[in-house]
Amino acid sequence: MGTPVLQLTDRGLYCAAGEFFVDPWRPVPRALITHGHADHARSGHGAYLATDIAAPVMRHRLGAITLDTIRYGEVRRIGAATVSFHPAGHVPGSAQIRVEVGGEVWVVSGDYKLGADGLSTPFEPVRCHTFISECTFGLPVYKWPDQAAVLAQITDWVAWAAEQGRTPVLGVYALGKAQRLLAGLGHLGPILTHGAVEATNAVMRDQGIALPPTIQVQRGLDLKPHRGRLVLAPPAALGTPWMRKLGPVSVGFASGWMRLRGVRRRRAADRGFVISDHADWDGLNAAIAATGAERVLVTHGYTTVFARWLAERGYDAGVLATEYVGEDADDSAPESGGESGGEGPGDGATSAGGPGTPDAAAEVEDDTPSAARGAAP
Amino acid sequence: MRGFAALFTALDGTTRTLPKVAALAEYFRTAPEDDRLWTIALLSGRRPRRAVSATRLREWAAERAGLPLWLFEEAYPVVGDLAETIALVLPPPTRRDDRSLTDWMAHLADLAGRDEDTRRVGVLAAWDGLEATERFVFNKLLTGGFRMGVSQGLMTRALAQATGREEAELAHRLMGDWTPATTTFRALVLEDDPAADLSRPYPFALAPQLEGGPDALGPPGDWLAEWKWDGIRAQLIRRGGAWHLWSRGEELITDRFPDLAPAAMALPDGTVIDGELMAWRDGAPLPFAALQRRIGRKSVPKSLLAEAPAALLAYDLLEWQGADLRAAPQDDRRAQLAQVATGPVIRLSPTVAFSDWDGLARARATARDHLAEGLMLKHRAAPYSAGRRKGAWWKWKLDPRTVDAVMIYAQAGHGRRAALYTDFTFAVWHEGALVPFTKAYSGLTDAEFRKITAWVRRNTLERFGPVRRVTPELVFEIAFEGIQASPRHKSGIALRFPRMARWRHDKPAAQADTLDSLRALLPPG
Numbered sequence: 053m054g055t056p057v058l059q060l061t062d063r064g065l066y067c068a069a070g071e072f073f074v075d076p077w078r079p080v081p082r083a084l085i086t087h088g089h090a091d092h093a094r095s096g097h098g099a100y101l102a103t104d105i106a107a108p109v110m111r112h113r114l115g116a117i118t119l120d121t122i123r124y125g126e127v128r129r130i131g132a133a134t135v136s137f138h139p140a141g142h143v144p145g146s147a148q149i150r151v152e153v154g155g156e157v158w159v160v161s162g163d164y165k166l167g168a169d170g171l172s173t174p175f176e177p178v179r180c181h182t183f184i185s186e187c188t189f190g191l192p193v194y195k196w197p198d199q200a201a202v203l204a205q206i207t208d209w210v211a212w213a214a215e216q217g218r219t220p221v222l223g224v225y226a227l228g229k230a231q232r233l234l235a236g237l238g239h240l241g242p243i244l245t246h247g248a249v250e251a252t253n254a255v256m257r258d259q260g261i262a263l264p265p266t267i268q269v270q271r272g273l274d275l276k277p278h279r280g281r282l283v284l285a286p287p288a289a290l291g292t293p294w295m296r297k298l299g300p301v302s303v304g305f306a307s308g309w310m311r312l313r314g315v316r317r318r319r320a321a322d323r324g325f326v327i328s329d330h331a332d333w334d335g336l337n338a339a340i341a342a343t344g345a346e347r348v349l350v351t352h353g354y355t356t357v358f359a360r361w362l363a364e365r366g367y368d369a370g371v372l373a374t375e376y377v378g379e380d381a382d383d384s385a386p387e388s389g390g391e392s393g394g395e396g397p398g399d400g401a402t403s404a405g406g407p408g409t410p411d412a413a414a415e416v417e418d419d420t421p422s423a424a425r426g427a428a429p
Numbered sequence: 430m431r432g433f434a435a436l437f438t439a440l441d442g443t444t445r446t447l448p449k450v451a452a453l454a455e456y457f458r459t460a461p462e463d464d465r466l467w468t469i470a471l472l473s474g475r476r477p478r479r480a481v482s483a484t485r486l487r488e489w490a491a492e493r494a495g496l497p498l499w500l501f502e503e504a505y506p507v508v509g510d511l512a513e514t515i516a517l518v519l520p521p522p523t524r525r526d527d528r529s530l531t532d533w534m535a536h537l538a539d540l541a542g543r544d545e546d547t548r549r550v551g552v553l554a555a556w557d558g559l560e561a562t563e564r565f566v567f568n569k570l571l572t573g574g575f576r577m578g579v580s581q582g583l584m585t586r587a588l589a590q591a592t593g594r595e596e597a598e599l600a601h602r603l604m605g606d607w608t609p610a611t612t613t614f615r616a617l618v619l620e621d622d623p624a625a626d627l628s629r630p631y632p633f634a635l636a637p638q639l640e641g642g643p644d645a646l647g648p649p650g651d652w653l654a655e656w657k658w659d660g661i662r663a664q665l666i667r668r669g670g671a672w673h674l675w676s677r678g679e680e681l682i683t684d685r686f687p688d689l690a691p692a693a694m695a696l697p698d699g700t701v702i703d704g705e706l707m708a709w710r711d712g713a714p715l716p717f718a719a720l721q722r723r724i725g726r727k728s729v730p731k732s733l734l735a736e737a738p739a740a741l742l743a744y745d746l747l748e749w750q751g752a753d754l755r756a757a758p759q760d761d762r763r764a765q766l767a768q769v770a771t772g773p774v775i776r777l778s779p780t781v782a783f784s785d786w787d788g789l790a791r792a793r794a795t796a797r798d799h800l801a802e803g804l805m806l807k808h809r810a811a812p813y814s815a816g817r818r819k820g821a822w823w824k825w826k827l828d829p830r831t832v833d834a835v836m837i838y839a840q841a842g843h844g845r846r847a848a849l850y851t852d853f854t855f856a857v858w859h860e861g862a863l864v865p866f867t868k869a870y871s872g873l874t875d876a877e878f879r880k881i882t883a884w885v886r887r888n889t890l891e892r893f894g895p896v897r898r899v900t901p902e903l904v905f906e907i908a909f910e911g912i913q914a915s916p917r918h919k920s921g922i923a924l925r926f927p928r929m930a931r932w933r934h935d936k937p938a939a940q941a942d943t944l945d946s947l948r949a950l951l952p953p954g
Contacts, residue, residue: 191500191503191504191507192494192496192500192501192504192517192518193504193507193508193514193517193518194517195517311517312507312508312509312513312517312848313441313508313510313513314508314509314510314513314843314848315848318849318875320444322442322443323442354503354507357500357503360499360500361497361500364497
């Protein structure tokens, strides 16, 4: 057999044939990056390779980096490996990375979802021998309703809040979820945004991604004419002095975790909307089947359980103990940080792996002896 | 079911009181009368018996969802609620079953008496005809643990809004051992029924905890002090040639206390006494554990009657010669009570004499010598008012006792705290080893629980199903109200109301307390 196409090291997934890493969590000379969320795209690497669509946000968040770009489907030779990037449907520019060495094909999913979100290039299954899949929502309780139905719920809530004289504030990730919702809620008229959301909007508009008009909530803005308009803000901004200036509000969250009543209640949200940029249970199973892979290695999420499920279905399944966190059920909790291993560089407000303790999502770290995980970067 | 599920969604969607009461009142105005009655029954804790065991429900749900049982079992603790887990994994419904709440309850009662195959078919068919929220609510009805975030008080307020009747009157009407099978909405809420009134207790007056001492209460002479007994709050009703004993949980417990019968029947007709049930022998109280042995039993063996004879420590007279005394001042009620509760079984709860607050504080410090939890303070001029109204009654409990203990096991919580580790087992040192002695699951903030959860994940030594054995490293101050010898526990002691008072970041595990220091707190004997 020889060396596997990709192997797990303390710095991340390593391809010996091409001498590069995929989404490494410690500084490496050469990193291939699936997408710009902070737990996947970290600072300090010598050279980066990402899709042309993902590049602007990465530059915005990581500053001056050596970044080469690649288009979806473009094939490139790196050392003895052949690599290409394929749509993952997670956020604009997000990719699965296909690595072929000596005829053996591995695909690293990064984060992905199957349904079209109206903004990201939709997920395309890539045939492979070994598929490294996330499984943030790898339990059969996670099933997403249609995006159209959720957008209608949000629209109803905005109308209801306006009737109550409240401003509806929706907690969303600043990169991806916010723009996806913007794209789907343009009929509400101009949408107000927190600075962290607006910064990402600006980067995407600059690169030619069309987004409906937004108004940033900032000093000097007269909020009176905007009472009752939808506000998009990162979860970390909710409950801060920033939010107080909005007057009476109704708070909602848009996340896959909102599927669970316990999480909705713990977050004390007035409303929870079930909408995620990760695959649900059925999506994970469908994606894996579509790859034709015989071997599936699962990372961040309910790894042990999902691997056992796959093994029972006849896959050669295993767990890869990475340091990705996917999506965090409690990411808005500023006081809970500091102890989890998943914290990455980048501003907490826009980070998928913000300063939260990965709650349910951190089951990924569950079955790993603490020594193997090392300390936070 | 659609209307009831919509009510649930409305109640679940807010933590604010006003919208909750408004949603309930609207339901009480518009829902079918039978459904209103069932809603009142469910929200006042009158649950039908379980039609199906939780084990069967899990099996059937996994089967219907096409999942191996182990996978269902893995998902359950993440969700933290069985009814919800089932609702989440089931495939979408294939038809629409529009039965009313009342019809569903009748269906469930019917299923409860059938063989297992019939029950299985009935439950699977129900799941197949209900949408997501209805399924969840249906499962809650099936599993019996139904709480909708509405207290009985809020429900009563909503019912008052909907019917235009007085809240206090309604609270009184809803007391007692009715079920939807024995009454109707009209009979219970709207019509007068002298027969039902005969056994009905009054809503209990409750006392808030007095924080920061009694100095702010005004002149000591305005107040009456009594021991706060560690027993079971109860109301004794003597009416219509019979007697009834109600616990504060509105449970009729007459049959469990036959030793009170002669004294109760000796009272004149038209008497209602509020007091504390205690195990009492040779003129002195016994620890709560003695009384506890009698609670779970429907019939009491003679030996137990001899070992733990019951007494009612009478402290209030709510009805005398058939007249409602609740509006009379505390002092007047008490004076009359002293004429009534003169025996050894229905015995007057003594007052604690004091002339100034310092003197009372000194008396309070001796509460444990009387097997009391502290003091009750009652305003001499106050009427007897339902619920936890501030100003009339206060409880002034002793400060809790504390012990510093090491966390050794952790388990995830339920509901709002599912997926957070919140239920811990604590140990103290004994002969060089850690001996578990109590569990506790409250007292910390969500933020602290999140930190501990992250820590538990990184410090798991062993797993036993949902329970994890963790590195014995974290020290917590455990507060508790009482301590008793208990041969059933490995440590030989049992605590009353243990909770986490704080996380002792400053203390290493080696400096936690010892079993000997706990044993020293045991009452003599």
